[in-house]
Each structure stands twice: as structure tokens, then as C-alpha cells.
Amino acid sequence: MPVFDNAKIVLADKVLKGHVVTEGGLITAIGEGRAGTGEDLDGDLLIPGLVELHTDHLQTHIAPRPGVRWNTEAAIQAHDAQIAVSGITTVLDALPVGLDEDGGLTSKESRALADAITEAQDSGRLRAEHRFHLRCEVSNKNSEPGFDLFEDLENIALVSLMDHTPGQRQFRSLEAYRRYFQRKSGMSDAVFEDFQAERRASAARWSDGNRKALAARANARGLVLASHDDATAAHVAEAVRDGVRIAEFPTTPEAAQASRAAGMQVLMGGPNLVRGGSHSGNVSAGELADRNMLDIVSSDYVPFSMLQGAFMLGERGGWSLPAAIATVSANPAGAIGMTDRGTIATGLRADLVRVNRAAPGAVPVVRSVWRGGVRIA
Structure with missing residues (x-):
């Protein structure tokens, strides 16, 4: 049950500091705050694939x-x-x-x-x-x-x-x-x-x-x-x-x-x-x-x-x-x-991208990419 922790999660209507839980290639839970387990994204953005x-x-x-x-x-x-x-x-x-x-x-x-x-x-x-x-x-x-x-x-x-x-x-x-x-x-x-x-x-x-x-x-x-x-x-x-x-x-x-x-x-x-x-x-x-x-x-x-x-x-x-x-x-x-797909929401595919952006105007850096919960980059 992969967990993506300590992320700024770009949801459909807001950016949430929290964590995302996945299982079987799907997003099963989204929570506010630290989960204390899983992969620490070190405060990076997490966006949909x-x-x-x-x-x-x-x-x-x-x-x-x-x-x-x-x-x-x-x-x-x-x-x-x-x-x-x-x-x-x-x-x-x-x-x-x-x-x-x-x-x-x-x-x-x-x-x-x-x-x-x-x-x-x-x-x-x-x-x-x-x-x-x-x-x-x-x-x-x-x-x-x-x-x-x-x-x-x-x-x-x-x-x-x-x-x-x-x-x-x-x-x-x-x-x-x-x-x-x-x-x-x-x-x-x-x-x-x-x-x-x-x-x-x-x-x-x-x-x-x-x-x-x-x-x-x-x-x-x-x-x-x-x-x-x-x-x-x-x-x-x-x-x-x-x-x-x-x-x-x-x-x-x-x-x-x-x-x-x-x-x-x-x-x-x-x-x-x-x-x-x-x-x-x-x-x-x-x-x-x-x-x-x-x-x-x-x-x-x-x-x-x-x-x-x-x-x-x-x-x-x-x-x-x-x-x-x-x-x-x-x-x-x-x-x-x-x-x-296309949104970070429970029940949808765990197509996710970890992005680091040092400052406004900076070119974003892709740190990791997952498709169906499996890392592809």
C-alpha cells in the first residue's frame, strides 16, 4: 500500500499539505498532514499525471x-x-x-x-x-x-x-x-x-x-x-x-x-x-x-x-x-x-507526478512519475 507523504497535493479546487494513499493502482485515501509512513516527498508538489x-x-x-x-x-x-x-x-x-x-x-x-x-x-x-x-x-x-x-x-x-x-x-x-x-x-x-x-x-x-x-x-x-x-x-x-x-x-x-x-x-x-x-x-x-x-x-x-x-x-x-x-x-x-484519471481523487488511477519548483517563475523539475501507482520515471 504505497503512501506518498509530506506533499503539497494539487487537488481539483485547492492545494493541500498532506499525503496520498494508493492500493492496486488506485488512489484510496487523501489526508491532511503527515502520515508518518511511506515515501517522503519533502514538501514537493504532487500533481495528477x-x-x-x-x-x-x-x-x-x-x-x-x-x-x-x-x-x-x-x-x-x-x-x-x-x-x-x-x-x-x-x-x-x-x-x-x-x-x-x-x-x-x-x-x-x-x-x-x-x-x-x-x-x-x-x-x-x-x-x-x-x-x-x-x-x-x-x-x-x-x-x-x-x-x-x-x-x-x-x-x-x-x-x-x-x-x-x-x-x-x-x-x-x-x-x-x-x-x-x-x-x-x-x-x-x-x-x-x-x-x-x-x-x-x-x-x-x-x-x-x-x-x-x-x-x-x-x-x-x-x-x-x-x-x-x-x-x-x-x-x-x-x-x-x-x-x-x-x-x-x-x-x-x-x-x-x-x-x-x-x-x-x-x-x-x-x-x-x-x-x-x-x-x-x-x-x-x-x-x-x-x-x-x-x-x-x-x-x-x-x-x-x-x-x-x-x-x-x-x-x-x-x-x-x-x-x-x-x-x-x-x-x-x-x-x-x-x-x-486526470485528478487526484479517491477511486481514480494513481497517475501522479512529483514536481519541485524552487520559486515562482522557475522551470519546474520532475522528480518522479507514477502510472497506476508504479514508478515510470
């Missing part, structure tokens, strides 16, 4: 350089290790679907990667619990055929409908799109012009039909849907039509407000929060937080940004530490129906 809904960090291990594919098992384990030491106990690995012509992971490679993650998890080689998030590029002709490859895949927890067409959503500014893709790809101006023209033509042909078809298929399977980079009221109206429950990375305050009004939860990136702004020049997560329009923080492409961002959020005016921690634990867990 983080629940990550959107990370494409794994791809940096699979394809660390252009044209390079790393050993799949080693890449998965390296990704998992970084996830765990960042305090993330449940992660949805984002798998691209329909981007077969972009030089990244193809839909077929994404499916093979999902199978490799499943095998690694089933054989006990992973620290965190891994589930899947299908990132479907609706502007591409390969979107529906790519989705077909995942019909029998279990543990899909989220499907997002993306459209990265130049001139709208994330890349409303064509100049920002040019800077991003030319820097990333090394395209000449002439090649880029052809590239973006092809992208816009493809979107005109495929986006609307693919969006409707994939939404219908996801809804039929009972999968949670997310929109992506909504910028306008019309985009949000599409999301409402399609049964979307999570608004990922809205790019304007107007889209975030409309999403909230429609009953969606607003998700923003930890890197945006930590850096103080969007790398694409869109609305900052901090601005949405100040307007009380931020529900979920995701690590996006930097795993540790979730934890760091949550502590930064807890120091903003109008935010308490419990409310900030909920954006990386209880809120994402609830958004995808995982009601057995």
Missing part, C-alpha cells in the same frame, strides 16, 4: 533528418521516455493521414507505426499509456484512402480534421506560409509558387467532401472529433455541423469565442504559451487564457511545454494553480471520455 491529446513529437524521432528513417522500436522508446519524464502518463500519439505527397510520414507508414506502438505497449516496453490521434488532411485526395487503413485499429481516441491550404486557417498570410515552407523545404521561389498553387487547387476539389465524409465515419465509430486551426465563424459552423467537440489551435479570438459558445473545448499549444505567442503569427494562448477561453494545453512539438506552460498559466492573473493544472490533466482526460 498529464494527459496529452496532440503531439507529433514522435515524428522527430522517426525522421530526425530529411530522408532519414530511424529504427522504429528505438524511436518509439526514445519518444516514450521523453514523454514520461515530462510528467505525461497518458499520450495520444498523432499519426498523419492523407499527407502522402508531403515527404513526411505516409498513411501506410503511420499505420505501421501504430502497430509498432501497440506491440511495444503490449510487451511492456513503454512507460506511458499510448493511444492514437488521427490527423487527417482533408485537402488531400489521399485522405479517405488513408483513413481506410485505420478501420480496425483499436485505441483511437481522437480524430482531427485539418486543412493546411495556403491563404486560410493556420496560414491566412501567404507570406507566413511562404516563409514556413521555403525554410522547411528549401524550395526556390518558382517551385514554391507552383507548390502553393497545386495546394489551393487540391483543396478546392477535395476539402469539403473529405471533411464531411471523414466526420461521418468518425462519428459512426463513436470517435471524438476535433477541428484544427479554425479562423472564422464559418469554420466554426462547419465544426458544429460535423459534431466536433474540441477546437484545436483556433487562430483568432473570434474563432475561439465561437467555439466556446458552441460548447467545444478550446485547446492551445504549450509552446505558444511558453514562448508568449504563436510561431505562425496567430492568436497567443496567453491572450485566450486572459479572456477565459482556454481549456486544454497540449505539448504539440515540445513534450515538456505542457508542464512548464501549466505552471506559467498558474501565475497569470485570474488563474489558480489547480485550474492551470486541470488544463493538462482533468480537462483533456474529460474531453476524450477518460473519467478514470
Whole structure:
């Protein structure tokens, strides 16, 4: 019966100096004051394990350089290790679907990667619990055929409908799109012009039909849907039509407000929060937080940004530490129906993170991580 003693416990509504008792992987008791037994946390914070809904960090291990594919098992384990030491106990690995012509992971490679993650998890080689998030590029002709490859895949927890067409959503500014893709790809101006023209033509042909078809298929399977980079009221109206429950990375305050009004939860990136702004020049997560329009923080492409961002959020005016921690634990867990985790409460899973923070503004240090009461980091 593991006991975590002498901790500042971040509960749903307050921070309690006390102890937590676990048994069989569950939290069985929470008490004020010292228990006098178990592991002494020396006054460190004890928070719920983080629940990550959107990370494409794994791809940096699979394809660390252009044209390079790393050993799949080693890449998965390296990704998992970084996830765990960042305090993330449940992660949805984002798998691209329909981007077969972009030089990244193809839909077929994404499916093979999902199978490799499943095998690694089933054989006990992973620290965190891994589930899947299908990132479907609706502007591409390969979107529906790519989705077909995942019909029998279990543990899909989220499907997002993306459209990265130049001139709208994330890349409303064509100049920002040019800077991003030319820097990333090394395209000449002439090649880029052809590239973006092809992208816009493809979107005109495929986006609307693919969006409707994939939404219908996801809804039929009972999968949670997310929109992506909504910028306008019309985009949000599409999301409402399609049964979307999570608004990922809205790019304007107007889209975030409309999403909230429609009953969606607003998700923003930890890197945006930590850096103080969007790398694409869109609305900052901090601005949405100040307007009380931020529900979920995701690590996006930097795993540790979730934890760091949550502590930064807890120091903003109008935010308490419990409310900030909920954006990386209880809120994402609830958004995808995982009601057995995300909060330190009796009867829930003992997914716990010991965090030391020397002073306000300091980068938090993860001391230990437990999943289901078992130490994983």
C-alpha cells in the first residue's frame, strides 16, 4: 500500500499539505498532514499525471533528418521516455493521414507505426499509456484512402480534421506560409509558387467532401472529433455541423469565442504559451487564457511545454494553480471520455507526478512519475 507523504497535493479546487494513499493502482485515501509512513516527498508538489491529446513529437524521432528513417522500436522508446519524464502518463500519439505527397510520414507508414506502438505497449516496453490521434488532411485526395487503413485499429481516441491550404486557417498570410515552407523545404521561389498553387487547387476539389465524409465515419465509430486551426465563424459552423467537440489551435479570438459558445473545448499549444505567442503569427494562448477561453494545453512539438506552460498559466492573473493544472490533466482526460484519471481523487488511477519548483517563475523539475501507482520515471 504505497503512501506518498509530506506533499503539497494539487487537488481539483485547492492545494493541500498532506499525503496520498494508493492500493492496486488506485488512489484510496487523501489526508491532511503527515502520515508518518511511506515515501517522503519533502514538501514537493504532487500533481495528477498529464494527459496529452496532440503531439507529433514522435515524428522527430522517426525522421530526425530529411530522408532519414530511424529504427522504429528505438524511436518509439526514445519518444516514450521523453514523454514520461515530462510528467505525461497518458499520450495520444498523432499519426498523419492523407499527407502522402508531403515527404513526411505516409498513411501506410503511420499505420505501421501504430502497430509498432501497440506491440511495444503490449510487451511492456513503454512507460506511458499510448493511444492514437488521427490527423487527417482533408485537402488531400489521399485522405479517405488513408483513413481506410485505420478501420480496425483499436485505441483511437481522437480524430482531427485539418486543412493546411495556403491563404486560410493556420496560414491566412501567404507570406507566413511562404516563409514556413521555403525554410522547411528549401524550395526556390518558382517551385514554391507552383507548390502553393497545386495546394489551393487540391483543396478546392477535395476539402469539403473529405471533411464531411471523414466526420461521418468518425462519428459512426463513436470517435471524438476535433477541428484544427479554425479562423472564422464559418469554420466554426462547419465544426458544429460535423459534431466536433474540441477546437484545436483556433487562430483568432473570434474563432475561439465561437467555439466556446458552441460548447467545444478550446485547446492551445504549450509552446505558444511558453514562448508568449504563436510561431505562425496567430492568436497567443496567453491572450485566450486572459479572456477565459482556454481549456486544454497540449505539448504539440515540445513534450515538456505542457508542464512548464501549466505552471506559467498558474501565475497569470485570474488563474489558480489547480485550474492551470486541470488544463493538462482533468480537462483533456474529460474531453476524450477518460473519467478514470486526470485528478487526484479517491477511486481514480494513481497517475501522479512529483514536481519541485524552487520559486515562482522557475522551470519546474520532475522528480518522479507514477502510472497506476508504479514508478515510470
